[in-house]
Amino acid sequence: MIVAGFWFVSGLGAAAADGSKPGTAASAEIYRFAAGDLEAVFRTAAGGIQLESIEDARTRTALAVKGAPLFSLHMRRVSNGEERMLTASDGWGKTSAGSSRGGFVFEWAAFPEGELAGLTVRATARLDAPESAIRWALDVENRSADWSVRRCVFPQLDLAETSEDGALLFPRGPGEVQRGAWRREFHYRGNYPSGWCSMQFLAAYREGASPTGLYVGLHDPWGSTKHLDFLSTPKSRTVRLSVDVPAADMNQAGNDFRSSGEVVWRLLRGDWYDAARIYRSWARKEARWWPSLGPEGRADTPLWMRELSAWVMTGGAPEECLPAVKAFRAALGLPVGFHWYRWHQIPFDNDYPHYFPTKTGFAQGVGELQRAGVCVMPYINGRLWDSKDGGAEDLEFSRVALGAATKKEDGQPFLEQYGSKETNGEPVSLAVMCPATKLWKDRVRDIVLRLQRDEGTLGVYIDQIAAAAPALCMDKDHGHPLGGGRWWTQGYWDLLDAIRVAMPPGRVLTSECNAESFVRWFDGYLTWHWQYPGQVPAFPAIYGGAVQMFGRAYRGGPTQDLAMRMKAGQQLVFGEQIGWFDPKQAVEPQNLEFLRKVIQVRWNHRRYFYAGEMSRPPRLSGDVPQVRADWQWSGEWPVTTDAVLTGAWRLPAENRVLLLFANVSDSAVKARCVLDLEEYGLTQSQVRRVSSLDGVKSSDELFAVERLAEPIEFAAKSVAAWELTP
Ligand SMILES: [Zn+2]
Structure with missing residues (x-):
């Protein structure tokens, strides 16, 4: 043959x-x-x-x-x-x-x-x-x-x-x-x-x-x-x-x-x-962006970031943010990440990149939160310079930035608008800066290091780098091939390398969304846009452990409580850190009860997600209902998922697998679990199963593998976890 x-x-x-x-x-x-x-x-x-x-x-x-x-x-x-x-x-x-x-x-x-x-x-x-x-x-x-x-x-x-x-x-x-x-x-x-x-x-x-x-x-x-x-x-x-x-x-x-x-x-x-x-x-x-991984995952990402299991986001001056963030931290009793927006005096999406001075008391607020177990990560944008960067005036744009902005074929800069307005009512037009230029590399580095060194933040979130597609820059003075090619990613790799070698120990960089080509240079990726019906955890199956993932957008609307459970449950089985919530919404009793379970389960088993890898999610057979809620990603946004979301994460070197079952619906669900134990590296006729419900250990027993296929009842709004070992 x-x-x-x-x-x-x-x-x-x-x-x-x-x-x-x-x-x-x-x-x-x-x-x-x-x-x-x-x-x-x-x-x-x-x-x-x-x-x-x-x-x-x-x-x-x-x-x-x-x-x-x-x-x-x-x-x-x-x-x-x-x-x-x-x-x-x-x-x-x-x-x-x-x-x-x-x-x-x-x-x-x-x-x-x-x-x-x-x-x-x-x-x-x-x-x-x-x-x-x-x-x-x-x-x-x-x-x-x-x-x-x-x-x-x-x-x-x-x-x-x-x-x-x-x-x-x-x-x-x-x-x-x-x-x-x-x-x-x-x-x-x-x-x-x-x-x-x-x-x-x-x-x-x-x-x-x-x-x-x-x-x-x-x-x-x-x-x-x-x-x-x-x-x-x-x-x-x-x-x-x-x-x-x-x-x-x-x-x-x-x-x-x-x-x-x-x-x-x-x-x-x-x-x-x-x-x-x-x-x-x-x-x-x-892949040039694949990071170096050791037995505990990313050694260049501090342990606090690899372990972190919950995130909130809000914005404003310290007195506007601190009470709610601290209240959520206290209610949870676990470390929390805080994505801090509008900490600067300039308005959001306006007058970038002039982020300093900060609002009054920012550094003190950062210190106070971090002493209380809240890891602070302020927002900056890593890609845009406002073309009217002094209120409604052109302060430095033409004089300093224009040469380093990306250019169209006619020599005009690529400009973008995001709904923000200048004081005169005109839309803010922000230029896309070229990552191949020294000016932009130096500017982003200076802002990040100032936040980490002078303001003391553990993290800095650099918006848009892992979200926005490359501009086909045609400026021949930038020294890169014009239009397409591979220079865009390399420009950012250099920009981020310069920050990583200079940043104080224990600090992290994160970015928006999850373009894979920057994984090695970021510690975390914001998954806020993981909002689509039919989405599957292919990215976590590839990059689980290689980058920490966090930060779904949680929204409002008539079905917001169910939508919140669906998103949090999906984050858990996808291996993400849970959040980012508005801290006031998260502490509402109907939300906190379920969120606490999901976050606790993630915290209990956190090593699987940063030192391990995703395995094939178990399939449930039987009459598993579906749930549907408006996720409000963009207007009305109906998303349907199974009522019981499943996931599997392995520590292959230790021959351990963690199976997760999050019933996000408000009814109990009875089903059988279809497992291929060989796929999880378990070939014995019996396995040890340590079960927990809602983050509390419930049993520890030797199981004949056939018995794993017996029908199980998943309680309403519950999170079950099984740890299987030989
Ligand atoms: Zn360029």
Whole structure:
């Protein structure tokens, strides 16, 4: 049996060769490649090369069908601005296919139009039989004196529907799964790296008796700027996946393009969790942002931050904040993190970055809170400079900042508005600063160090760095490649390195959202936007222990109490630190009772979350009801989840697993727990189970593994935890 191979098939015949038969495609030729169970078929014809299908050879399931060009190149003629799109499918004067070491190579050249004839595109694929994967690199050699490569869209795949409730996994927030998208209007576009496109992989799969699917990973260790896109066409029951990459030096004639890292197509027999594990195993080996992890997790993150289990947020002068924060701390009896907004005299989202002077008594308030077991983390923005930064006047913007602001192609700065107003009623326009510039690096460092050294705060939250997608800055004075590329992440890496080496011991940096490419430089990520129906903990499955996660936005509305329990329960099983609450809302009796249970359970088992890793969440079988509440993320925002939320966290070196069950509904739920103990490293016929309910130990016994499948009743508004060991 051939498990990895390369067949050359001419016409409709079935003659096979060993791959040593490259050639120029004059008439149509079919190429079939197999990597383990993954098969891809291409057709070369006059002018182009087209993907015909991707198939799971074992279940004979089509995973992708013909339609989308394998790549599209967006070109611009620099002398007159003319735009052209070239695709892999047609128009080329010469195409060829041949074998390369461990795989094959396609080439497109001789585009029959003057200057475009200087383009050569080469797609090199390695066949990875053990993993049933095809690993790609794409190179565009641009010998044109007048045309520039603006963007390269690669890969593009028309994904086939594999079942009526087929699933799409995409990296918004923690990861999200939507079902049946082939049959309805569906569009996701993620700008990477950002909070809404936090990781570089996608998957389409079916579950059930014959699971199969396709994992597509952009294994780019630099985290370059790119866009991930899913778009359904219900009429043809396809979903087009495309990865749109802006080119470096996109306005310069003759710029080459090279895909960064590998583009991986891999057979997926599993679900979102298995896809996340594939990505994790790549990221921990290759990603430049993977931190150094020891037996206790991040040694460069102080223990107080790794252990912290609850957060509140509010803002204003010390006398406005301190009483409520201290009241919550006292009610909880555990350490609390406090995200302090509006501690500065300038208004919010206005006159940035002139954060000093502070409001009166800030440093004293910080000291008082931290002595009382509250870890203080003030807000600053790490990305914006107000274009009218002295009230309604341009104080320093034009004179000092403009040179270091990101620029559009016409030389104007990228400006953003967030609803804040100048004193004259005009909207505040904030410039996006370029992280490659010394001015911005120095300014952010000075603000952070002043807060930590002079004001004494344990943390500083630097807004937007891990939330907002890169700007395609075109300012040639900044010294970075223009437009796309990998310079944006590197600019911030340098900026943050300079802070981390200089900050006093025991301090932390955090940022908004969870763009993965900055994990190593932050101690914590704010998960406030993890608010979507269908979200799954793919990010925690990859980065649990590598960065601490905290800070869902808790909101109001008629179902706010249930929404609060749903969010807190989900945070617990996702491995997040619980919060951030308005301290006044959190101490209301109907809230505090449940929050206290969730936070106590997290605190009791905190080591699992910072020293361990996520394992596959247990599944409950039986009649598990669902709950639905308005999470008020943006207007009315209905979210439905199971009434009992489950999670699993492991300390693999100690062979211990923690299973969590949070019943967020107000009724008891009876169900069976479906466990694969081998997956948790437990192969014995009996296990020791230490159970706790609502943070209080309830039993410690040896259990025959069959008995774990007996029906269990989860009490209303309760949190059960099982610790299993051999
Ligand atoms: Zn720049």
